[in-house]
């Protein structure tokens with residue numbers, strides 16, 4: 001029984017879902033509002049420079065492999081991966097940094113050289129993180145968030161105490177050196193909340209970091225978007241861009257189709273990979289499951305100020321990924337989560353893909369992006385953006401001991417207002433809804449609409465949460481729910 005399925009948006013979760021749904025024999029069309037696909041993982045090219053606009057850390061390669069293996073494929077059938085070494089560098093002061101290598105052995109040696117005894121502690125910590133990873137990423141996150149019982153397994157029950165402590169507390173129990181603490185707290189930032197608010201069970205992110213490594217698709221993260229697009233097309237998915245969904249039409253609690261650029265298009269099933277809150281605004285109020293008050297009360301992951309920059313020379317003393325942790329982490333975190341405002345002294349992240357990929361910039365030049373995490377919903381204007389560019393580029397010059405301002409030949413900023421305009425992102429969030437204890441699994445917005453029979457959701461505001469690997473998993477989970485519902489309808493008809 002072929003169903004006509006409309007998918008809203010072309011981010012990773014939507015692309016992944018489209019593959020599963022087409023594989024099940026459905027007629028699937030993706031409608032993307034922007035000119036190009038990929039959602040927050042779009043790419044743009046300018047004057048010989050190539051910029052990934054969102055994700056740059058390829059973590060958890062096993063999740064990508066699992067995705068492709070569902071189609072009897074391998075990631076290598078679609079793109080080439082390079083393991084980065086060093087994985088990244090963390091700056092703490094002028095010419096003062098720590099390199100994180102590509103294997104636990106060397107990372108342990110680095111830790112030991114900074115704090116005596118920390119090498120042994122690190123091995124034990126990563127062993128526990130791996131055990132959590134095996135439970136969480138290989139099993140629990142592949143559950144659809146329908147019932148709390150999904151979280152109760154013989155393995156997870158043994159870890160219960162880790163839900164009552166935090167990553168921050170756990171790390172501080174085992175390590176004393178502030179730099180090592182900051183390095184170990186960094187990976188959980190990908191989940192969208194402060195380490196002091198994230199349960200210690202989530203230290204599986206530390207295993208993703210130190211145990212599995214940081215990878216780079218040969219010509220950028222967009223290789224992955226292109227790869228999944230190719231797979232989707234091979235499976236028969238149609239993708240339409242410049243196609244903004246204006247309304248989801250519902251009759252008798254059943255979606256009958258959508259309005260796209262003023263035209264009605266019929267569907268048996270509608271699946272949205274656009275931000276959940278935005279999708280609900282496409283419904284009449286009576287069909288919305290979550291109120292404005294609900295969204296207002298959620299902990300959202302940060303928004304970001306990004307600068308895409310082209311330099312007309314090679315930049316020294318920098319690696320592919322570099323974190324600038326030379327200022328007070330706690331103060332910046334407060335400015336994001338507790339008392340939202342522009343931070344006086346921002347931490348920032350710099351990404352130089354042309355250090356690994358020569359196609360990212362013209363010969364002898366460098367392409368880079370700089371990212372400052374910001375509170376969602378914050379005021380955003382050109383003056384603020386420029387002030388902050390000046391702040392971080394001056395610090396970058398000091399910390400890496402070189403002059404680069406006069407070598408900028410291209411610069412484009414992207415901030416909260418652009419997240420709203422380009423992606424319909426609630427409060428201009430960059431990474432969706434945070435994964436805190438009270439916003440995990442069955443406590444997140446549901447994959448299946450509680451109010452409209454054949455409306456489904458996927459992506460970083462629903463299950464399992466923010467990040468590219470979770471987006472792939474989210475696509476799979478929602479496709480499985482849809483498949484189950486189609487099968488049960490078929491059974492009813494047969495009976």
Ligand SMILES: Cc1cc2nc3c(=O)[nH]c(=O)nc-3n(C[C@H](O)[C@H](O)[C@H](O)COP(=O)(O)OP(=O)(O)OC[C@H]3O[C@@H](n4cnc5c(N)ncnc54)[C@H](O)[C@@H]3O)c2cc1C
Pocket residue numbers: 008009010011012013014031032033034037038039040041053054055056057058059243244245246273274275278304306371422423424430431432458459460461465466467468469471
């Ligand atoms: C700056 C930045 C850095 C990041 N870094 C990393 C990283 O290093 N590693 C990592 O794993 N993750 C990272 N992430 C997170 C990761 O990119 C996201 O979690 C993931 O890409 C989200 O995918 P998604 O499918 O949920 O949604 P999105 O990618 O947001 O896709 C939603 C799509 O829906 C479209 N849409 C919205 N409204 C409509 C409408 N009405 N009609 C039609 N289409 C519509 C949007 O245009 C968009 O294309 C980063 C994100 C950002 C922004």
